[in-house]
Structure formats: structure tokens, C-alpha cells
Amino acid sequence: MRGQAERPVDQTGLRRLNLSRVVRSLRADGPQSRASLARRTGLNKATTSSLVAELEQRRLAQFGEIVAGAVGRPSQLVELRQHAVCGVGLEINVNYAAVAVLDLTDQVLFSKRLPLDVVELGQVAAIDLLANLAAEAIVAMREAGNWVTGVTVAVPGLVDVENGVVQHAPNLRWREAAVAERLASRLDLEPEAISVDNDANLSALAEHAVGVAAGASDLLYLTGEVGVGGGVIADGRLVRGATGFTGEVGHMPLNPDPAECGCGRKGCWETQVGLAALMRAVADPGDEVRDSAHDLEQRLRVIASRAAAGDVRTRAALAEIGSALGVGASILVNVLNPTAVVLGGYFALLGDWLAEPARRELSERVMATDSCRLLLSDLGFTAAVRGGAHAALDRVLADPSIAPTEVPHLGGIA
Numbered sequence: 558m559r560g561q562a563e564r565p566v567d568q569t570g571l572r573r574l575n576l577s578r579v580v581r582s583l584r585a586d587g588p589q590s591r592a593s594l595a596r597r598t599g600l601n602k603a604t605t606s607s608l609v610a611e612l613e614q615r616r617l618a619q620f621g622e623i624v625a626g627a628v629g630r631p632s633q634l635v636e637l638r639q640h641a642v643c644g645v646g647l648e649i650n651v652n653y654a655a656v657a658v659l660d661l662t663d664q665v666l667f668s669k670r671l672p673l674d675v676v677e678l679g680q681v682a683a684i685d686l687l688a689n690l691a692a693e694a695i696v697a698m699r700e701a702g703n704w705v706t707g708v709t710v711a712v713p714g715l716v717d718v719e720n721g722v723v724q725h726a727p728n729l730r731w732r733e734a735a736v737a738e739r740l741a742s743r744l745d746l747e748p749e750a751i752s753v754d755n756d757a758n759l760s761a762l763a764e765h766a767v768g769v770a771a772g773a774s775d776l777l778y779l780t781g782e783v784g785v786g787g788g789v790i791a792d793g794r795l796v797r798g799a800t801g802f803t804g805e806v807g808h809m810p811l812n813p814d815p816a817e818c819g820c821g822r823k824g825c826w827e828t829q830v831g832l833a834a835l836m837r838a839v840a841d842p843g844d845e846v847r848d849s850a851h852d853l854e855q856r857l858r859v860i861a862s863r864a865a866a867g868d869v870r871t872r873a874a875l876a877e878i879g880s881a882l883g884v885g886a887s888i889l890v891n892v893l894n895p896t897a898v899v900l901g902g903y904f905a906l907l908g909d910w911l912a913e914p915a916r917r918e919l920s921e922r923v924m925a926t927d928s929c930r931l932l933l934s935d936l937g938f939t940a941a942v943r944g945g946a947h948a949a950l951d952r953v954l955a956d957p958s959i960a961p962t963e964v965p966h967l968g969g970i971a
């Protein structure tokens with residue numbers, strides 16, 4: 558007993574770690590008996606039962622179906638509780654802002670996307686709009702009796718993750734945007750529950766968790782937005798680099814036409830394959846597909862239907878962009894040697910026309926062709942918000958003891 562009294566922090570830390578192991582096993586391996594949880598986590602049965610009781614009290618887990626056990630004795634399965642605990646993902650991009658709320662079982666509890674012109678709106682107003690979107694989601698969740706673990710914002714730019722500051726997002730025209738601080742002042746959440754990350758990083762995490770390349774230990778995600786970013790997972794982990802700016806692939810100098818990029822340089826890859834390049838190539842100004850007041854997915858569907866109908870200009874533009882996409886991707890695949898390249902955003906929505914020319918370039922230019930698949934994301938424009946919601950849920954997965962034991966208050970928004 559004396560030893561325990563001398564190490565109270567260690568004991569609490571150990572309990573936290575063990576709670577986390579149980580929750581992560583339920584998330585990865587699904588509903589299971591306490592005996593199976595004990596086996597999987599390497600903990601003894603008494604400890605496992607006590608941990609499960611605490612998770613139940615904290616509304617993270619619940620008892621489900623009764624099944625016949627290995628020795629004929631029935632046992633009750635433990636499962637993650639749906640709805641009760643949720644994370645909020647936010648995304649801001651050139652053409653839209655979005656929010657999605659996921660629970661621990663990856664169910665989408667709330668989602669919304671607003672078309673807007675972020676550059677015209679300006680930095681401060683855009684962050685306030687994000688705060689309003691988050692507030693709407695948080696209020697809806699609290700009214701339903703759910704506990705919100707936190708909020709993670711996806712931004713297409715260079716993010717100081719430690720401080721929640723967007724250092725530079727060229728396509729949004731943002732500089733030194735203290736996003737986390739501003740959101741903390743507006744939302745009824747503790748500051749450590751709010752974080753900010755690069756959109757391609759969060760999308761890569763979502764793809765790795767639930768997307769078409771789920772579980773792939775080495776994958777490259779490419780965002781097809783106005784900016785083109787890369788999210789790199791190597792050996793099962795997100796690669797951030799020395800200063801956190803890994804994946805600025807849109808600025809590889811690949812465009813033979815020295816078109817000006819949002820970053821101020823000329824000839825960047827995203828001036829060739831980014832969304833703005835696509836819009837310029839498929840339609841003249843004034844065409845409905847170039848009207849940013851309309852939802853981006855709707856506009857892309859119009860482009861897809863024109864391609865399907867055999868429209869010559871649309872088909873030629875998509876073939877050219879697909880091929881330029883393949884050239885850039887082949888450089889990255891030769892450097893990173895991933896097992897999958899996942900195309901997201903508009904690349905996925907127009908994948909029927911972009912993937913073939915891209916694959917042709919990859920098969921000609923990549924050394925390890927056989928080991929890498931080019932896949933279209935099925936998360937579309939939701940990958941970044943989903944990744945954000947996942948990141949927000951990570952807080953409670955790492956330390957389940959932060960979950961309250963009582964149904965949270967209906968507290969409002971500052």
C-alpha cells in the first residue's frame with residue numbers, strides 16, 4: 558500500500574492508459590466479451606471488468622447482445638456506445654465551409670456545407686463563420702444529450718499545429734490566423750479541446766481510418782481543391798516533417814506554362830491541376846459551373862454530365878488534367894513508394910475521366926508500378942471534416958477519463 562501511495566500519478570496514468578487500450582480495442586475489433594477484451598489488451602479479467610464499468614459510467618461503452626461463450630457460458634458483449642460521445646470536424650476552403658460530427662462508431666451525427674467566397678469574406682469573418690457552424694453543431698449535439706470532445710479545423714495551408722495558428726494559406730489569403738484562439742473565445746469548450754491542422758493531413762488520416770485505403774500503412778492522399786495538397790502516411794503514421802509542412806506538393810514547379818499561383822510563384826503544379834485550372838479549362842467566365850454562389854459538388858456534377866455526354870472541350874480538359882495529375886503523382890510515388898495513392902476532392906468526383914490518363918502516366922514513370930494502386934476516395938469533399946472529427950475524438954481515445962460521468966449541460970455559446 559505504501560508503494561501505491563507514493564506513486565499516485567503513476568497509478569492514475571496507468572489506469573488512463575488501460576482505459577485507452579480497452580476503448581481502442583472496441584473501436585478496432587468491434588463488440589466483444591470482457592474475456593476477449595482481457596485477451597486482446599493483455600490485462601487481467603478483474604481489471605478489464607473494472608475498466609469496462611468505468612467506460613460504461615462515462616457513457617463511452619455499453620453492454621449489448623448476450624452470446625454463448627467458448628465454454629458454453631453465455632457472456633454479454635461490450636460495445637462502444639453510439640451517439641453519446643462525439644467529435645466535431647470543421648473545414649474551410651476557397652469555395653465552402655463545412656462541419657461534420659462523428660461519434661465513436663464513425664456514424665455521422667450532423668453535417669453541413671455552405672458555399673461561399675472565402676477570399677471575399679476575409680480572414681476574421683471567415684473564422685467567425687466557422688465558429689457559428691461549430692456552435693450550431695455543438696448546440697444540436699448537447700440538445701440530444703451528447704458530449705462533445707472537441708473541435709478540429711482543417712485548413713488548406715501551413716499550420717502551426719502546436720499553437721493552432723494558420724501561418725499562411727495562400728489560396729484563402731490568410732496569414733498568421735490565430736484560429737484556435739478565436740474559436741476558443743467564441744465556443745463553450747476548453748481551449749485544449751480546439752485544434753487546427755492541414756486539410757490534406759486530416760484527409761489522409763480519415764482515409765487511413767475508414768476510406769478506400771483503410772489500414773494501408775503507406776499511403777499518399779492528394780486533395781483536389783483550388784490548392785493541391787498531399788497527406789503522407791508512412792509506416793502507419795502521418796508524416797509531418799521538421800517544421801510540420803510536409804505535403805506542400807501543389808507547389809512543385811511542374812507547369813510549363815508560367816501561370817501565377819496563389820503562393821506568388823509561377824508554374825506550380827496546382828496552377829495546372831487545381832480546381833481553378835479545371836474551371837478555366839472547361840468553361841468560359843459566366844458559365845454556371847464557374848458560379849461560386851452554387852454548391853461545388855453540384856457544379857462538378859454538371860461538368861461530369863457534360864463529359865458523359867461527350868462534350869469535346871470538357872473531355873479534352875479532363876484528359877489533359879488527368880495526365881498532368883499522373884506526372885506529378887509519379888514523382889511523389891517514386892519518392893515515397895506508397896501502396897496507395899488516394900485521389901480526393903474534385904479528383905475523385907471526376908475520377909471517371911481523370912484516373913485513366915493519370916494511371917497511364919504512373920505506369921510509364923513509376924519504378925515500383927506493381928506495388929501502388931491509384932484509388933478514388935469515396936469520402937469526396939467530406940474527407941477533411943471527417944478527419945477533423947476523428948482528430949477531435951482522439952482526445953478521448955487517448956484519455957477516456959476526460960469523459961464526464963453525467964449527461965452534459967446544455968451550455969450555450971459565448
Ligand SMILES: [Zn+2]
Pocket residue numbers: 807808818819820821822825
Ligand atoms: Zn504555388
